[in-house]
Amino acid sequence: MKYGLIAALIALPLTALPSVAFAASTSYPLTIENCGSDVVIEKAPQHAVGLGQNSTEILLMLGLADRMAGSAIWVSPVLPELAGDNEKVHRIAANTPNFEAVVAREPDFIAAQFLTSVGPQGRVGTRQQFADLGVPSYVSPTDCVVTDNSVSDGSRKKMFSMDLLYQEIDELSRIFDVADRGEKLIAEIKAREAAVRARVADKAKDVSLVYWFSSPEVAGDAWVAGKNGASGYITQVLGARNVVASEQEWPLVGWEAIAAEDPTVIVIGTMDRRTQGADDPAVKRTFLTKDPVVGKLGAVEKGHIVEMDAQAMNPTIRTISGLETVAASLEQFGLLK
Numbered sequence: 490m491k492y493g494l495i496a497a498l499i500a501l502p503l504t505a506l507p508s509v510a511f512a513a514s515t516s517y518p519l520t521i522e523n524c525g526s527d528v529v530i531e532k533a534p535q536h537a538v539g540l541g542q543n544s545t546e547i548l549l550m551l552g553l554a555d556r557m558a559g560s561a562i563w564v565s566p567v568l569p570e571l572a573g574d575n576e577k578v579h580r581i582a583a584n585t586p587n588f589e590a591v592v593a594r595e596p597d598f599i600a601a602q603f604l605t606s607v608g609p610q611g612r613v614g615t616r617q618q619f620a621d622l623g624v625p626s627y628v629s630p631t632d633c634v635v636t637d638n639s640v641s642d643g644s645r646k647k648m649f650s651m652d653l654l655y656q657e658i659d660e661l662s663r664i665f666d667v668a669d670r671g672e673k674l675i676a677e678i679k680a681r682e683a684a685v686r687a688r689v690a691d692k693a694k695d696v697s698l699v700y701w702f703s704s705p706e707v708a709g710d711a712w713v714a715g716k717n718g719a720s721g722y723i724t725q726v727l728g729a730r731n732v733v734a735s736e737q738e739w740p741l742v743g744w745e746a747i748a749a750e751d752p753t754v755i756v757i758g759t760m761d762r763r764t765q766g767a768d769d770p771a772v773k774r775t776f777l778t779k780d781p782v783v784g785k786l787g788a789v790e791k792g793h794i795v796e797m798d799a800q801a802m803n804p805t806i807r808t809i810s811g812l813e814t815v816a817a818s819l820e821q822f823g824l825l826k
Contacts, residue, residue: 512668521660524604524633526616528625533666534598538581538591540613541602542567543805544629548600549574550806551662551670558594561586561613562606564762565800568807584764588614592622599626600661602805608639627664630656631804635738642738645717648725649804651682658806681809682726685816689727692825696729698815699752700802702739703760704767707776710741711767719804720756723812727819729753748782753824755788756815758799770796793822 519530536558539545545560546568554574561581566572581590585606591599591613599619601607607616607626616626631653635643655675662671700714714720715735724731732750733742757773767773777789788794795818801811819825 512662512672515663515666515668519664521627521664523630523660524628528627530598530625530664534664536594536596537598537600537665538594538596539578539600540586540591540606541600541629542800543803543807544600544602545575545578546571546806547658547661548665549578550674551658551665551667553665553667554578556665558596559591561591562602564760565798566761585612588618596624598664599624601626601628603632604628604635604639605641610640627661629653629804630660638738644736645715645738646736648717649719649722651678651722651808654678654804654806654808678806678809681813685812686726689816689819689825691728693727693729693819695826696727696753696819696824697732697750698724698729698754698756699732699747699750700756700758700797701767701773702758702799702802703765705741706766707772708744708780709766710743711747712739713742713747714738714802715740718802719808719811720802722804722808723801723815726812727816729819744780744783748786751786752788754793754795754815754819754822755786756795756797756802758802759796760799762799791822793824 517530517532521528535556537548537556538558539548539560541562542564548557549571554577557578559579559581562585563583567575579594581594599607606613607628609615619626632638634653635645637643658671658675662668700720702712702714704711713733715733715737716731717736718738721731732747732752733740755777757770759770760768762768774794777794778784783789795815797811797814798807801807
């Protein structure tokens, strides 16, 4: 069960929607400390490029499609409520584009989801390369706090906080001089989180979960969520336990080790990407039911398998939908007591 931001809000009575005060206009030049660097924005961007699905979707949610020159690095289809605006934005590449392809769009601002795209060894290009062309770059604060992540996923020492996402929304909205839209979006997400907390408070203490993003080979070790990422945040809000204790964002863990923990619920990521052996959720389900060891787990035998948008497993605008999905599934399974 997936919920888009707008669809979920329609179900709320008007009295439940948070009120938002008018935000001040941005004064330029604007300087923002971002991932250890001072980013100077001389004026509101008019030709931005989003590198990473979450960065692009935040810009679209802020109503900035007409100020975007392109997007790249997608895992799933765009949120349905953003599809119309997304069609107006040039898709540079579904995966990682090269530097020349991005520069060809003549961007005046880069919004990146991960340091792997624009960090010191950026797969697209370095921040300095863009700066040399007069193009400022901004990296999601959700990734700035991760260690050893310039070329891979890295580790997270502290539990992910939605405050990092709110910081990103706020800073991007101020960069584009639409701070009032940013404040409204943040208030809406906070209301959704509060609603879930009220429903699940102290009811999932006996529930343990594992979050399976994908695997290089279907029957091999699995990329599962570490304890401190977005999936860890979801688990914390539910008051449940993640069976994976690693601080790594996405450690490769063997299924025998996962089976030894006997998780109450297995959450599998859904995506359109098909670059890894277990990207397809149908492939994941087949493995879970056919494997001689994993197939005997209580979660599999009882059907306690949740399909969740893989993007929600990362710190993104979709994490709140992931929280709602898992909470609703635990209710359906009768596990909230």
